[in-house]
Amino acid sequence: MGGSLGLAARSKGLASPVVGFDIDPRALELALERGAVDESASDPAEAVSGADLVFLSTPLRVIVEVFEEIAPALTPGMLVTDVGSTKSRVVREVGSRVPRGVHFIGGHPIAGSEHEGISAADEDLYRGAYWILTPTDETDPAAYGRLVRFIGGLDARVLALPADRHDEAMALMSHLPQFVASVLMEFAADAMKGEPGLPFAAGGGFRDMTRVASSSPDMWLGILRDNREAALDALDGFRDSLSQARGLLAGEDWEGLGELLAAAQAARRSMPEKPGVRVGDLVEVDVEIPDRPGALAGITTAVGESGVNIEDLHIVHSAEGARGTVRLLVEGRDAAARAEDSLTSHGYRASVRESE
Amino acid sequence: MGGSLGLAARSKGLASPVVGFDIDPRALELALERGAVDESASDPAEAVSGADLVFLSTPLRVIVEVFEEIAPALTPGMLVTDVGSTKSRVVREVGSRVPRGVHFIGGHPIAGSEHEGISAADEDLYRGAYWILTPTDETDPAAYGRLVRFIGGLDARVLALPADRHDEAMALMSHLPQFVASVLMEFAADAMKGEPGLPFAAGGGFRDMTRVASSSPDMWLGILRDNREAALDALDGFRDSLSQARGLLAGEDWEGLGELLAAAQAARRSMPEKPGVRVGDLVEVDVEIPDRPGALAGITTAVGESGVNIEDLHIVHSAEGARGTVRLLVEGRDAAARAEDSLTSHGYRASVRESE
Numbered sequence: 043m044g045g046s047l048g049l050a051a052r053s054k055g056l057a058s059p060v061v062g063f064d065i066d067p068r069a070l071e072l073a074l075e076r077g078a079v080d081e082s083a084s085d086p087a088e089a090v091s092g093a094d095l096v097f098l099s100t101p102l103r104v105i106v107e108v109f110e111e112i113a114p115a116l117t118p119g120m121l122v123t124d125v126g127s128t129k130s131r132v133v134r135e136v137g138s139r140v141p142r143g144v145h146f147i148g149g150h151p152i153a154g155s156e157h158e159g160i161s162a163a164d165e166d167l168y169r170g171a172y173w174i175l176t177p178t179d180e181t182d183p184a185a186y187g188r189l190v191r192f193i194g195g196l197d198a199r200v201l202a203l204p205a206d207r208h209d210e211a212m213a214l215m216s217h218l219p220q221f222v223a224s225v226l227m228e229f230a231a232d233a234m235k236g237e238p239g240l241p242f243a244a245g246g247g248f249r250d251m252t253r254v255a256s257s258s259p260d261m262w263l264g265i266l267r268d269n270r271e272a273a274l275d276a277l278d279g280f281r282d283s284l285s286q287a288r289g290l291l292a293g294e295d296w297e298g299l300g301e302l303l304a305a306a307q308a309a310r311r312s313m314p315e316k317p318g319v320r321v322g323d324l325v326e327v328d329v330e331i332p333d334r335p336g337a338l339a340g341i342t343t344a345v346g347e348s349g350v351n352i353e354d355l356h357i358v359h360s361a362e363g364a365r366g367t368v369r370l371l372v373e374g375r376d377a378a379a380r381a382e383d384s385l386t387s388h389g390y391r392a393s394v395r396e397s398e
Numbered sequence: 399m400g401g402s403l404g405l406a407a408r409s410k411g412l413a414s415p416v417v418g419f420d421i422d423p424r425a426l427e428l429a430l431e432r433g434a435v436d437e438s439a440s441d442p443a444e445a446v447s448g449a450d451l452v453f454l455s456t457p458l459r460v461i462v463e464v465f466e467e468i469a470p471a472l473t474p475g476m477l478v479t480d481v482g483s484t485k486s487r488v489v490r491e492v493g494s495r496v497p498r499g500v501h502f503i504g505g506h507p508i509a510g511s512e513h514e515g516i517s518a519a520d521e522d523l524y525r526g527a528y529w530i531l532t533p534t535d536e537t538d539p540a541a542y543g544r545l546v547r548f549i550g551g552l553d554a555r556v557l558a559l560p561a562d563r564h565d566e567a568m569a570l571m572s573h574l575p576q577f578v579a580s581v582l583m584e585f586a587a588d589a590m591k592g593e594p595g596l597p598f599a600a601g602g603g604f605r606d607m608t609r610v611a612s613s614s615p616d617m618w619l620g621i622l623r624d625n626r627e628a629a630l631d632a633l634d635g636f637r638d639s640l641s642q643a644r645g646l647l648a649g650e651d652w653e654g655l656g657e658l659l660a661a662a663q664a665a666r667r668s669m670p671e672k673p674g675v676r677v678g679d680l681v682e683v684d685v686e687i688p689d690r691p692g693a694l695a696g697i698t699t700a701v702g703e704s705g706v707n708i709e710d711l712h713i714v715h716s717a718e719g720a721r722g723t724v725r726l727l728v729e730g731r732d733a734a735a736r737a738e739d740s741l742t743s744h745g746y747r748a749s750v751r752e753s754e
Contacts, residue, residue: 152601214589215600219607221643222578224662229639231665233570233632244571244669245508247610251575254603256666259659263652270647276589277644281637283585287577288633291626296619303615306580309587310612313600 043125043154044099045163047196048078053165056195063089064160072160087115090122095192098124102264106135109146118143121185125151127212127261128268129176129205137178145185148176148205150212151198168198172351176205177343179336183368186338187355199351202342213272218280220254220262221273227255314349322374324353326395327381331357331366341368341390348384350377369395399481399510400455401519403552404434409521412551419445420516428516443471446478451548454480458620462491465502474499477541481507483568483617484624485532485561493534501541504532504561506568507554524554528707532561533699535692539724542694543711555707558698569628574636576610576618577629583611670705678730680709682751683737687713687722697724697746704740706733725751 044062051057062079063086064070070082083089090096090112100108105124116122122144126132133148140146153171173193177186190200203211230248266273290299327345331337345352354371372378378394385392400418407413418435419442420426426438439445446452446468456464461480472478478500482488489504496502509527529549533542546556559567586604622629646655687693701708710727728734734750741748 211590214586215604218586219582219604221647222582222640223603223607224659225639225643226575226578226636227662227666228658229636230570230574231662233635234567245510247579248571248575249669250606250609251579252662252666252669253606255662257663259656259663262659263656266647266655267652270650274644274648277640277647279589280582280585281640281644283581284578284633284637284640287581288630288637291577291622291633292630294626296623299622300615300619302584303580303618306583306587306608306611307613307615310583310608313605313608 045073045078045160046167047097049163049165050168050196054195056192061089069160078163086111091115096122102126105132109136113141116141116144121145121188123147123149123189125149127265129208131268133176133205145182147181147189150174168196171198172201173198174201174203174208176208177202177339179339181338183338183357190352190355194353201351202346204343209269210272213269213276217265217269217273218276223252223255227252324371325375325378327370327378328393328395329368329385330391331368344384344388345381348380350381401429401434401516402523403453405519405521406524406552410551412548417445425516434519442467447471452478458482461488465492465495469495469497472497472500477501477544479503479505479545481505483621485564487624489532489561501538503537503545506530524552527554528557529554530557530559530564532564533558533695535695537694539694539713546708546711550709557707558702560699565625566628569625569632573621573625573629574632579608579611583608680727681731681734683726683734684749684751685724685741686747687724700740700744701737704736706737
């Protein structure tokens with residue numbers, strides 16, 4: 043994650059210098075050699091000293107600890123984010139430790155692979171990927187806008203979600219599939235013992251379904267610890283569905299089973315593709331920021347709910363009084379209309395700006 | 399399947415002419431246009447008339463019916479095979495209808511995708527893929543050798559398995575994963591209703607795991623009907639594993655869960671890659687054919703159990719008496735030694751031929 047981020051930020055000229063620290067000196071050396079960082083630091087506090095923007099790309103379980111290490115070196119105006127796969131605990135625990143004037147916004151790029159470490163770093167990892175941000179009631183709109191622009195500069199697409207909804211969604215779409223893949227792989231490997239010729243014959247379906255089982259167990263333990271309750275909820279729902287489907291097969295209810303398979307096919311085929319790099323024109327949507335806490339989180343979440351990415355975000359005439367306006371840029375007029383509808387239905391005053 | 403086969407056979411000069419029939423006249427016309435067949439026939443019997451080798455590339459549920467249609471046009475020496483995804487029923491039902499002197503050998507290429515029809519035909523579909531054959535006690539070694547050579551000519555790799563073990567293995571490695579993928583997709587789609595932004599954020603893991611859910615429901619209903627008992631066994635075993643794993647998560651047994659994830663990771667990482675096209679030297683293994691029914695099936699299965707593909711197969715001095723010898727060609731000396739060991743342990747007299 044960190045290596046890919048450094049490679050991308052440097053190649054796109056988004057930051058200079060990029061300063062890195064890694065607990066493993068060899069990884070840090072390799073990051074220098076590969077051009078993922080301009081400079082290496084000898085400890086986390088040195089790495090962040092004087093930085094505009096800090097990415098905590100550590101394993102999930104040490105994010106809070108590393109934040110505590112860097113906190114003394116953070117100065118007002120600095121913006122810190124992370125790339126952890128769960129958000130509620132991190133946002134809560136880091137949030138309570140943020141020095142005055144420093145900004146922290148939780149993040150989670152939906153990118154990566156079962157490969158780990160600086161040797162797997164890929165300058166294009168984030169290209170066209172979603173990057174979830176989890177603003178809170180305290181999030182500063184201007185800092186949020188800076189982060190959105192940086193992520194947009196990586197050709198990634200920002201989607202805003204409250205941390206708890208992020209975690210529920212990931213339990214369903216990431217943690218449950220990972221759990222199922224690992225159990226399926228282990229079950230099949232056990233059942234295939236004594237049939238040495240068979241694993242060779244595994245087709246693409248089995249290979250696809252078990253690919254994530256080769257991910258790091260440590261990483262997944264950390265994720266499942268943080269998000270245990272939501273993962274259990276998702277798992278129990280899935281087990282109920284599986285039992286019902288088993289009943290159709292056992293009872294030779296071919297009509298019912300056919301309906302299930304057809305519904306799954308329709309759902310899979312209607313699933314949006316990975317977003318890819320933005321190609322449409324940017325359209326501006328202006329939203330009045332109400333004078334209450336959490337306005338930015340509410341606005342960005344309302345837009346996220348409509349499935350629209352915020353490509354850029356600026357604060358306009360915020361200095362004129364208590365009420366400011368946030369100007370969102372989204373891709374294309376359809377997306378702008380959807381964002382406007384969703385904002386309006388959530389009680390915000392939003393309007394698509396007509397271009398001349 | 400049929401379209402890809404025609405394209406490959408024609409481009410590699412394995413058969414001429416390739417004559418095709420399809421129940422859908424437009425598909426047949428497109429097959430001609432795309433060069434998947436040299437000639438189109440007006441019915442199945444006309445298509446097979448005078449053929450050396452017949453591939454039944456129909457949906458699973460009509461293989462037997464189509465075989466009955468072509469049976470009157472089959473003459474002694476002709477070789478018929480199929481590409482159905484389950485084998486026990488087809489091999490039993492077609493086997494009991496084979497005219498005297500005609501050869502039928504069940505087959506299942508482990509290839510294909512969630513896309514269907516002639517428009518998805520791909521000349522390279524079988525390149526480097528496994529192709530399972532299910533010889534029986536009645537299978538004629540010379541006919542089997544012809545089929546092995548044809549499949550080898552497609553750059554696919556033959557693995558022999560008895561039909562019932564093929565079906566058990568596929569229940570585990572294909573039908574169970576498909577079932578789980580469909581249930582996971584349907585469950586997640588249902589749970590994501592009202593969160594229109596979320597499906598966009600599905601990462602590669604979810605996409606990989608649900609890809610096969612977009613396959614044809616009709617095809618899968620046919621497979622699950624044929625192989626219901628083995629699929630239920632696999633499903634029940636998987637559900638037990640899932641319940642045990644859930645117990646680890648619910649009970650916060652992080653050590654136990656870590657062991658499970660690590661075992662799954664190790665199993666996935668040690669899973670052999672798709673075989674790819676043969677690159678090593680061919681080594682000959684001679685095996686005496688005992689004078690008893692089922693000798694060929696026994697020999698090919700023993701080799702399959704060792705994970706070795708038979709690249710070619712000839713009958714040598716079979717005319718000299720009741721005892722013949724079958725000469726197998728396998729890739730490399732290691733594979734030859736493994737095949738020899740497995741054959742010897744199954745009571746066959748086998749020897750690797752030393753090259754000069």
